[in-house]
Amino acid sequence: MTTEVDGRRLTLSNLDKVLYPSGFTKGEVIDYHARIAPVYVPHLRSRALTFRRFPDGTDGPGFFEKRCPTHRPEWVPVALGPGDRRGGIEYCCVEETAALVWAGNMAAVEIHAPMALAADLDTPRAVVFDFDPGPHTDISTCCEIALGVRDILAAVELEGWCKTSGSKGLQLYVPLNSPGVTHAKAAEFALAAGQVLEKQQPQRVTTVMAKARRPGKIFVDWSQNAHHKTTIAPYSLRARPDPTVSTPVSWDEVEACAEGEVELRFEAADVLERVEELGDLFAPVLDTSQRLPG
Amino acid sequence: MPRPVWSGTISFGLVAIPVKLFNAVNRKSVSFNQLDERTMSRIRYRKVSDDTGDEVPDEHIIKGYEVSKGRYVVVDPDELEPFIPAATRTVDLEEFVELSEIDPVYFESAYHVAPDANPKPYVLLARAMEEAGKVGIARFVMRNKQHTAAIRAENGRLMTSTLAYADEVVSPEAIDELDGLDEVDVSAKEVKMAQSLVASLSDSFEPHKYHDDYREQVLDLIAKKAAGEEFEVPEPSDEKPKIVDLMAALEASVNAAKTARKRHPAAGKRSAAKARKSA
Numbered sequence: 001m002t003t004e005v006d007g008r009r010l011t012l013s014n015l016d017k018v019l020y021p022s023g024f025t026k027g028e029v030i031d032y033h034a035r036i037a038p039v040y041v042p043h044l045r046s047r048a049l050t051f052r053r054f055p056d057g058t059d060g061p062g063f064f065e066k067r068c069p070t071h072r073p074e075w076v077p078v079a080l081g082p083g084d085r086r087g088g089i090e091y092c093c094v095e096e097t098a099a100l101v102w103a104g105n106m107a108a109v110e111i112h113a114p115m116a117l118a119a120d121l122d123t124p125r126a127v128v129f130d131f132d133p134g135p136h137t138d139i140s141t142c143c144e145i146a147l148g149v150r151d152i153l154a155a156v157e158l159e160g161w162c163k164t165s166g167s168k169g170l171q172l173y174v175p176l177n178s179p180g181v182t183h184a185k186a187a188e189f190a191l192a193a194g195q196v197l198e199k200q201q202p203q204r205v206t207t208v209m210a211k212a213r214r215p216g217k218i219f220v221d222w223s224q225n226a227h228h229k230t231t232i233a234p235y236s237l238r239a240r241p242d243p244t245v246s247t248p249v250s251w252d253e254v255e256a257c258a259e260g261e262v263e264l265r266f267e268a269a270d271v272l273e274r275v276e277e278l279g280d281l282f283a284p285v286l287d288t289s290q291r292l293p294g
Numbered sequence: 295m296p297r298p299v300w301s302g303t304i305s306f307g308l309v310a311i312p313v314k315l316f317n318a319v320n321r322k323s324v325s326f327n328q329l330d331e332r333t334m335s336r337i338r339y340r341k342v343s344d345d346t347g348d349e350v351p352d353e354h355i356i357k358g359y360e361v362s363k364g365r366y367v368v369v370d371p372d373e374l375e376p377f378i379p380a381a382t383r384t385v386d387l388e389e390f391v392e393l394s395e396i397d398p399v400y401f402e403s404a405y406h407v408a409p410d411a412n413p414k415p416y417v418l419l420a421r422a423m424e425e426a427g428k429v430g431i432a433r434f435v436m437r438n439k440q441h442t443a444a445i446r447a448e449n450g451r452l453m454t455s456t457l458a459y460a461d462e463v464v465s466p467e468a469i470d471e472l473d474g475l476d477e478v479d480v481s482a483k484e485v486k487m488a489q490s491l492v493a494s495l496s497d498s499f500e501p502h503k504y505h506d507d508y509r510e511q512v513l514d515l516i517a518k519k520a521a522g523e524e525f526e527v528p529e530p531s532d533e534k535p536k537i538v539d540l541m542a543a544l545e546a547s548v549n550a551a552k553t554a555r556k557r558h559p560a561a562g563k564r565s566a567a568k569a570r571k572s573a
Contacts, residue, residue: 003540012540015547023555027547034540064471101540213477229470 008098048081048091052110079118166246190222302383
């Protein structure tokens with residue numbers, strides 16, 4: 001089927017193919033991408049993106065695709081990003097709705113983005129805290145720890161915004177959008193904040209990768225701030241049994257979730273409804289300018 | 295007839311065995327030339343200055359190594375000369391190891407080793423190695439590059455494969471996606487199931503079963519075109535694709551998917567996933 005999105009010609013195929021065990025089809029993935037694009041694209045724009053594609057469905061093996069496929073439409077730009085032994089890799093950039101529709105057609109269900117823009121790979125635009133729940137913990141425990149980080153941020157006059165990982169965890173972004181910051185500094189700051197919490201609550205928090213999967217613990221993954229790392233992008237679908245989405249949430253919701261009052265789990269349809277009602281809760285991450293202490 | 299890519303001697307203790315190397319694998323990708331569609335003339339590359347766009351003659355082109363962004367250390371070919379390995383024309387057999395000890399990741403290009411002149415010492419070495427079941431590790435220089443190679447004997451003949459250097463091999467630790475695999479829980483039952491699947495698909499390796507379909511189709515297309523035959527371009531790409539309205543097409547597809555889920559309640563079991571559970 002050939003279609004046009006904003007003047008870009010695209011050929012879509014197998015819309016009825018079921019990609020999720022729950023029955024969610026490729027057509028529905030593309031439909032979500034087309035509708036969420038106005039809030040999703042700004043968080044992807046100008047970044048060297050990694051696609052995680054599941055042509056055989058989200059219960060199939062799937063694969064990470066860093067190198068942008070050579071069969072891409074000529075209007076999908078590429079950007080040089082962290083490379084391998086043979087040098088830099090050309091990653092896809094998603095600058096418009098049509099590119100998201102194209103990605104959906106390739107079953108690029110998950111889109112992972114680096115903290116830095118492609119034009120300035122050395123300067124992260126935000127610090128990310130990735131809260132990874134170990135056994136016997138859940139997103140509610142992540143929310144409690146995120147509130148702890150919020151207190152630490154407040155003490156140094158920084159503000160952060162949360163999103164669900166769309167899987168089991170939660171991520172907190174501290175926007176910087178200011179020059180002079182490095183990935184090393186961002187990682188150092190996240191580690192320091194994580195270590196403060198680790199000291200306060202040694203039973204529940206670890207900043208040590210090797211202890212990440214310990215029962216009852218939340219792993220505060222500060223290493224996500226490294227220059228070669230990517231984090232699931234806000235509004236990205238996840239490759240789970242259901243089409244859950246990495247969803248921006250308000251601090252009120254984080255508090256309610258920590259209290260066990262709500263469950264922060266959103267599927268594609270819920271997210272479209274939320275955006276209709278709330279707009280992009282993650283918009284401030286793109287333009288709030290803050291500086292790390294020290 | 296294949297031409298040798300290298301000739302010299304295998305030196306093994308006091309014995310010198312004259313040999314020639316032949317490529318054991320011929321890469322068969324289809325290569326195209328770029329043409330100007332208006333005149334069908336070949337497209338040529340020119341070396342131009344990044345600053346002026348003007349063509350730079352060879353005598354003004356030097357080598358520079360980028361040490362940091364925009365900073366180059368210029369290296370004269372004369373300065374490199376002392377490091378270029380001397381073309382000694384000998385393969386020095388240094389030690390013998392078990393083939394299974396060499397990780398396949400190290401194997402690069404394969405060559406047939408053929409005797410040059412008197413075949414007797416060659417046959418002796420091949421037999422001795424075959425009976426010992428060992429592989430020889432050797433060093434030699436080919437096209438100005440020092441290579442390490444594994445020489446093995448099979449059916450009375452010698453073959454060699456150049457080997458990657460250890461510091462060229464990418465360690466799995468460098469790949470994020472390979473992190474944390476040891477912590478993944480799998481039950482004994484799941485492993486059993488996977489094993490039975492492997493067992494059911496187990497077969498002997500028959501390389502001739504696998505073809506580069508793309509190359510064969512492209513060559514077929516070229517052959518037909520060259521013979522002046524009409525070649526029917528298979529789908530996709532009809533002359534004028536019908537442009538479908540995306541949202542309308544998606545709506546139909548999404549509705550179909552929803553109806554399908556209703557018909558199979560087991561597959562359509564999805565939680566309402568509302569933020570407010572019972573607040």
